[in-house]
Amino acid sequence: MRALPFHQVDVFSATPFKGNPLAVIAGADDFDDAKMQAIANWTNLSETTFLSRPQDAAADYRVRIFTPTRELPFAGHPTLGSCHVWLALGGQPKGREVIQECGAGLVRIKRDGARLAFAAPPLRRSGEVSAEMKAQLARALGIAEQDIRAAQWVDNGPGWVAVLLGSRSELLSLKHDVSVLPDQSLGVVAPWDPARDGGEVQFEVRAFMGRGGEDPVTGSLNASLAQWLIGAGRAPVRYVAAQGTVLGRAGRVHVAQDGETIWIGGDVATCIAGTITL
Incomplete structure (x- = not known):
């Protein structure tokens, strides 16, 4: 048996317990898939990540991302939370940016003061949804089709389809x-009205996961939404999105386009730091 570093962090919130929790285990170089899946099932968080030495010489570290039931090639809040822990454990990047290796490839992460931001990965699928899918989305959300201002595929790994409301x-x-779309991950976004909702945030987001449940704050979805909304001229090149409101959270996602890159940033707070015995 041995003890490995174990952290539980809260991502997309500077205030602990108001963002999205993540468990991170370092030193997982010799873990097989079954062990990582078993641990992720045990933590029972939306994601648990495992840090190890990179296989790609360009990367600073490698991360494997697991839900309680499967592995993900990429996810946003695990990217920022894993980088936060890697740095806290003394990790030193080779260059100005941190380069994370994951199932989706290499992901760039930059430090902006205490906040971290990752470069949005390319979309694997984009474009308008079919008329049949739009009708299903309306039924799944319990709204009329005419309430949907726009609907797009915005898949950067988890399979996202997005709906814009008014x-x-x-x-x-x-x-x-x-039950309408049982295996489809669905993101919904709507603008804040400055007069009614306030001016510190520009958009509200909700993420309904395939197979049920709502995610508190979702980096991958916000990344793909930003690519769609900014690219279509529906959002400014810098904005803040709120998420998790109906779940009692206060997530804040900071979006900024710099040249061709869209950065998705957020605060990370450490809630637990210790060891896990395996």
Whole structure:
């Protein structure tokens, strides 16, 4: 038996317990898939990550990302949380940016003061949804089709399809029926009205996961939404998105386009730091 570094962090919030939790285990070089999956099932968080030495010489570290039931090639809050832990454990990047190796390839991460931001990965699927899919999305969200301002595929790994609504109040009142699209991860976004909602945030986001459940704050979804909204001229090149409101969270995702790169940033707070015995 041996003890390895174990951290539980809260991502996309400077205030502990208001963001999205993540478990991170370092020194997992000799873990097989079955062991990582078993641990992720045990932590029962939306994701658990495992840090090891990189296989690609260009990377600073490698991360494997597991939900309680499967491995993901990429996810946003595990990217920022894993980088936060790697740095806290003394990791030193080879260059100005941290380069993370994951199932989706190499991901660039930069430090902006205390905040971390990752470069949005390319979309694997984009474009408008079919008329049949739009009708299914409306049924899944319990709304009329005419309430959908736009709907797009915005898949950067987890399979996201996105819906744009007209107001924050519409979004917060949604009741998701997972039985309509049981295996489809679905993101919904709506603008804040400065007069009614305030001016510190520009968009509200909700993420309904395939096979049920709502995610508190979702980096991969916000990355793909930003690529769509900014690219279509529906959002400015810098904005803040709120997520997790209906779950009692206060997630804040900081989006900024710099040249051809869209950066997805957020604060990370360490809640637990210790060891796990294996």
